[in-house]
Amino acid sequence: AKEQGADGGFVELSGETLDIENGVINARTIDGEVGSIFLDPWNWWIGDIQEALFNSWGDVDITVGADNDIKFILGNVCGDDTLSLNNLVDGSFNVIAGRDIYLNNDSIVTNGGDISLAADATGLYWFLGWHHILSDGIGDINLGSGAGLNSNGGNIDLSGVNINLTSLVD
Secondary structure, eight states: OOSTTOOOOEEEEESSOOOOSSSOOOOOOSSSSOOEEEEEOSSEEEOHHHHHHHHHTOSSEEEEEESSOEEEOTTSSSOOSEEEETTOSSSEEEEEESSOEEEETOEEEESSOEEEEEOSOOEEOTTTOTTOEEOOSOOEEEEOTTOEEEOTTSOEEEESSEEEEOSEEO
């Protein structure tokens, strides 16, 4: 949105498999409300390549949804174990899984943006907002001992059947 005061857009990519290593996705705004990007495959593995991709989108609301599991595998391709979302100041990073979320020993850091992890999500109802989710009682959030969540002033919201915290949430 390049017009004065215009809000950012909404982009949704859904499918059994998503390959988004190339291309441009833009839902940004110059001075309106942040835009939203929603990615929705069956399973998600979030690694170092996705970090660069997410940061290229700017200060937007990023939602990663999967009908099954979402697993973080950062640091496997010459990177560190942190998903550094430096551009998220007013935007947010939302992870919604139908089953489990595994952070393993990885961390998520924003620059003031919100972080939300929701496991056990069987229905994603966008007309109500992402946080209105049906539950089937199967889905945990698992943060390993080396994992962490740091929003640098933003909100952190965790929901699931069980939330296994053995790490820093700040």
